[in-house]
Amino acid sequence: MNRVAADISIAIMKFMGDFPMKGQTEQDLLATILKLSSDHGLIKDEAYCQVMKQVTTNTSSKQDSCQRGWRLLYILTAFHRCSDVMKPFLLRFLQDACDSPGMPYQGIAKACQENLKRTFQYGGRVQYPNSMEIKAILAGRSSKRQLFLLPGGIERHLKIKTCSVALDVIEELCLEMGLQRLEALDEYAVFLVTHRGQNVRPLNKREYILDIATEAEPVDSNYSLWFRRVVWSLALKLDNELYVTMHYNQVHCCCLS
Incomplete structure (x- = not known):
C-alpha cells in the first residue's frame, strides 16, 4: 500500500508539472492516478489527501502548478467517492x-x-477522460455542446457538464416541452445509436453522458444520441410547439415503418 501511495504521489506531481513527465502524457498520468486509487479501496482517500496537500499553500516554482492541482481535484471528485470518514473533511476543505x-x-x-455530490448520487464516472476532455478541463472548460436528435430530425444542442447524466438531458428536454410532472420523466429515454442505426441502446438514467461519448467514439465516430418517448400512459397535450412536433414526428415515423 505504501508503494501504491508513492506511485500516486509521483503521478500527481508529474501532472501538476513539478516532476518531469518523461514521455508520459496527462492522459497517461490521470489514468494511473484513477486506476491505482480505484484498485485499492481506501487509497482513494490517500489520493484526495495528497492533492489537497499539494494545493494548500503551494510553493511550487511552476506558475500553473496549483491550478493544475485543482483541475486534478475536479476530475477526481467526478470519478471516486471518498470514504464516509473522509467525506466531512473533504467537504469542509x-x-x-x-x-x-x-x-x-x-x-x-x-x-x-x-x-462530489453527484458522485455519491450516481456512483462516479467510469470511462477515463480522453485527451480532448482533459485538454478542455486544463483550459478551464468544464462543459461541451452535445447534439441530441428528436424525432423528425429536430436537433437540440445541450450543455453537458463533466457529471451530467441521462436524467439531466431528459429533464431539460421535458422542461422545454412544458412537462413538469415527475411521472412524465419516466415516459422518455435517451438512446445511443451507432453504425447508422444498426445498434440502438437505451441509456440508464444514471449513466454519464461523457462516459457514453468516450465509449462510443472509438467504435463509431458518427454515433448519435436520440431522445424518444417510450411510454404513452399520460394524455397528450397541445399547448407546446416542440411537444406537438416531436410527438407527431415520432408517431408518423412509426406509421411509415
Whole structure:
C-alpha cells in the first residue's frame, strides 16, 4: 500500500508539472492516478489527501502548478467517492475554499463540490477522460455542446457538464416541452445509436453522458444520441410547439415503418 501511495504521489506531481513527465502524457498520468486509487479501496482517500496537500499553500516554482492541482481535484471528485470518514473533511476543505475572500479557486472548488455530490448520487464516472476532455478541463472548460436528435430530425444542442447524466438531458428536454410532472420523466429515454442505426441502446438514467461519448467514439465516430418517448400512459397535450412536433414526428415515423 505504501508503494501504491508513492506511485500516486509521483503521478500527481508529474501532472501538476513539478516532476518531469518523461514521455508520459496527462492522459497517461490521470489514468494511473484513477486506476491505482480505484484498485485499492481506501487509497482513494490517500489520493484526495495528497492533492489537497499539494494545493494548500503551494510553493511550487511552476506558475500553473496549483491550478493544475485543482483541475486534478475536479476530475477526481467526478470519478471516486471518498470514504464516509473522509467525506466531512473533504467537504469542509472545499467549502473553506469557496468561502475564502479573494481565493482564486473559488469557482473550481464549487464545481468540485457539485461533482462530489453527484458522485455519491450516481456512483462516479467510469470511462477515463480522453485527451480532448482533459485538454478542455486544463483550459478551464468544464462543459461541451452535445447534439441530441428528436424525432423528425429536430436537433437540440445541450450543455453537458463533466457529471451530467441521462436524467439531466431528459429533464431539460421535458422542461422545454412544458412537462413538469415527475411521472412524465419516466415516459422518455435517451438512446445511443451507432453504425447508422444498426445498434440502438437505451441509456440508464444514471449513466454519464461523457462516459457514453468516450465509449462510443472509438467504435463509431458518427454515433448519435436520440431522445424518444417510450411510454404513452399520460394524455397528450397541445399547448407546446416542440411537444406537438416531436410527438407527431415520432408517431408518423412509426406509421411509415
